[in-house]
Amino acid sequence: MSKRRSRLDIICDMLCSIQDKGGKIKPTHLMYKANLSHNLLNTYLEELVDKNMVKEMELNNYKYLIITDKGLEFIQNIKKMKDFQETFGI
């Protein structure tokens, strides 16, 4: 049985999903890629937009989510944090 994801894991999965799609993704695609329900997606998305890690944009009548520099920096920091956690066993 897989371990339940923490809040941080979910945020990281969302940002990584956007990054993997070249920094731009449709909300529905993000929902599938990050394995989230519609309600959870909206809750976390609201937080990410508030924290300026993701911005919403409309292109050709489609809503897109775009990762910001702050979001990319956050991914880098999370990767470093995981290395730190693994190295120091905390």
Place this chain on the structure above:
Amino acid sequence: MRYQLGITPDWFRDIDTGFEVISVIVTFLIAATAYKFYKLTDEERYKWFSASFFLIAISYFFKILTNIIVYNEALGTQTLGKFTYTVQYVHEYYYFEIIGTLAFRFFMLVGLFGLYYIICRCQDKKSVPIIIVLIFLTTIFSNIQYFAFHITAALFLGLIVWQYYMNCKVQNKAKNFTLRSPIIAFSILLLSQLIFTLLFLTPEAYVIGETVQLIGFLPLLYNYIQLVRGK
């Protein structure tokens, strides 16, 4: 009142202070990094890990401060066989030296205990105040028998090494140097504390202990650099 602080090989004066400065830098960098991750995630373990390393950094800071003030009060040298030692006689700095040394020892032991507590993922918070009191008593006692401090520090370091070893064994990561380096670092630091206990045999044990202790911080510095470089 004329208080003899102790004997330090003449050529090693100030070099040991340089060693402590490196120790402060390494421990402070690790504490700052852990604190940054705490701000990022709000996870308590990062906060306490950072606090533990910060306490160790503070302890070395006290040692540096004590060294600088006390070394500058040197009044003369003493020759024992082939060796010439600097002997320090201190009047007004007597109390400062005592307080500085006790602060160094207390913060160091609390920091090491904190590290062990985080690494072994202890859940029992009730025992923490008792252990802090015991550390305080050990610190006071170490003013009479200096080795009480080094033995206690060696005990905590031994527990930390054991816990890291078990973590490594369970996760089967023994071949990766970065993951193995905390074991190497804390083992060398453990060895340095054991060497310090031999001070009653020869003052040169202080030089060897300080050098080994410095070497012990190098794998931690290596880890920090690797982390910053993102490797």
